[in-house]
Amino acid sequence: xxxxxxxPSMDCAEGRAANxxxxxxxxxxxxxxxxxxxxxxQGPQYIIHGLKNNETNEMASLIITEDRKSSTLxxxxxxxxxxAVYYCIVRVRxxxxxxxxxxxxxxLLTVNP
Amino acid sequence: xxxxxxxxxxxxRRRGQExxxxxxxxxxxxxxxxxxxxxxEGLKFMVYLQKENIIDESGMPKERFSAEFPKEGPSILRIQQxxxxxxxxxxxxSSPEGLNTEAFFGQGxxxxxx
Numbered sequence: 452x453x454x455x456x457x458x459p460s461m462d463c464a465e466g467r468a469a470n471x472x473x474x475x476x477x478x479x480x481x482x483x484x485x486x487x488x489x490x491x492x493q494g495p496q497y498i499i500h501g502l503k504n505n506e507t508n509e510m511a512s513l514i515i516t517e518d519r520k521s522s523t524l525x526x527x528x529x530x531x532x533x534x535a536v537y538y539c540i541v542r543v544r545x546x547x548x549x550x551x552x553x554x555x556x557x558x559l560l561t562v563n564p
Numbered sequence: 565x566x567x568x569x570x571x572x573x574x575x576x577r578r579r580g581q582e583x584x585x586x587x588x589x590x591x592x593x594x595x596x597x598x599x600x601x602x603x604x605e606g607l608k609f610m611v612y613l614q615k616e617n618i619i620d621e622s623g624m625p626k627e628r629f630s631a632e633f634p635k636e637g638p639s640i641l642r643i644q645q646x647x648x649x650x651x652x653x654x655x656x657x658s659s660p661e662g663l664n665t666e667a668f669f670g671q672g673x674x675x676x677x678x
Contacts, residue, residue: 485666494568494655494669495607538607551597551620552657552667554607 455539460559463533469526471558473539476520483542484515485552486524488535495538495554498524529562536560566590568658568670569638576676577646585641585673589658596639597657597667598631607655613639646677 456474463469475484485500499506499513501522506513512525526533538557569588577583589596598610600623612620613633624631628646633639643650653674659667 487669489607492653492672494671495657497666497668500666551609551612553609554599556606 455541455555457537457539457555457558459556460561463526463529463560463562465531465562465564466528469529469533469560469562471524471526471537471539471560472521473524474521475539475541478519478541484513484519484522485540485542486511486513487538487540487552487554488533489538489557490532490535498537500542529560531562531564534560534562568656568668570654570656570670570673572673573671574674574676576678578678579647580645583643583646583650583675583677585643585654585656585675586638587641587656587658587670588638589656590660590668593658593660593668595659595661595667596633597659598639598641599655599657599669601653601655601672603652610641643675646675648677651675651677 483500483502486498487495488498489495499508499511501513501515503515503519515522536557536559538554540552568590571586575583594615596613599607600610601607610623611631616635628644630642653672655669655672657667657669
């Protein structure tokens with residue numbers, strides 16, 4: 452598995468953009484970058500994923516550097532309900548369509564009023 | 565489209581009893597994953613199953629834990645002779661066939677061993 456490195460915690464003001472960085476310098480060419488979040492005691496929630504192009508959906512944007520060694524998750528207008536642990540995961544693939552997700556420690560994002 | 569359903573949401577067992585945790589994947593999903601989260605710790609992969617097959621059980625404790633995903637019905641995570649150290653949140657995730665697909669998680673079962 453390619454390892455990921457994330458800051459343990461970040462703060463953001465409500466209404467401002469939250470930019471969460473992730474380093475994955477050993478990522479392989481066929482590995483995707485996934486982002487999940489876990490709001491206190493709930494099940495992890497899928498946010499977004501990408502291979503090499505920038506991606507955007509209704510929740511967030513994902514910016515992947517050209518060399519794919521790092522990425523940034525952007526929550527454009529953070530709200531108090533976005534306070535959660537955010538996990539950057541590089542997906543392992545073996546044997547056809549089989550894969551699993553390996554969670555690290557993630558970043559605790561605290562959105563302040 | 566119902567999400568991943570786990571039951572029970574909360575389960576209390578006495579030491580030595582058996583715990584059975586159920587997971588119904590999303591409709592059309594044929595891959596199921598179980599994860600465990602100990603108090604104040606991260607999510608740890610336990611087992612990955614497809615219908616009637618265990619694909620990867622590298623995260624399962626060697627004893628007392630087993631998992632199945634039968635042709636019909638939910639996936640079951642079974643813990644025999646529970647001990648206090650088994651107290652944790654157990655999450656199930658499911659995904660459809662395919663490479664570029666995301667996994668969706670249930671809300672978990674919180675097991676408390678007393």
